[in-house]
Amino acid sequence: MPWRWRPRGADVGGGVPDFPITGDEPIGFLIAIGVFAVIVVLPAIIVATIFVAEWLLLLLLLPIVTVLRVGFGMPWTVVARTRGGVRYSEQVVGWRQSRALIKLTRSDVEEYGEPRALSSVM
Structure with missing residues (x-):
């Protein structure tokens, strides 16, 4: 072709083109953060809470079971x-x-x- 094709919105000055990662607006970025929190952070918090609660229950029951075994x-x-x-x-x-x-x-x-x-x- 006798002319050179240039994509719209891209920096043709040799730099990195400015393409948004999460969308055209800041709302897309906020939605991506929310989805990340629901998919990754929330299950991690739930698993950590269950793990800590189980260990606290075991630490609570250990002296009781030891007294029952030794005393009774x-x-x-x-x-x-x-x-x-x-x-x-x-x-x-x-x-x-x-x-x-x-x-x-x-x-x-x-x-x-x-x-x-x-x-x-x-």
Whole structure:
């Protein structure tokens, strides 16, 4: 063509053309910020709130469960797993009995290769 085509609204002086990213008006930019907030920020805030609430609930219940186990004789569960996937467990009342069962289980594993003091659960 004998003439050179120039796009309308573009800077033909060699600079970067001025193309709006979100729309022709500032309203488009505000709408983009709102959509970003709804899609990204709001779910992140909801997940963080649920995570923090769950941890606060666990921190609240930890002393209560510990007092119930120690003071009122709720049983502790001693669990051992083998490399083959067999699971052994036994419930014992009290810290001293659980500590003694753990030591007995450890010595059984060292001597026999399996915890004979615990019952197999699979």
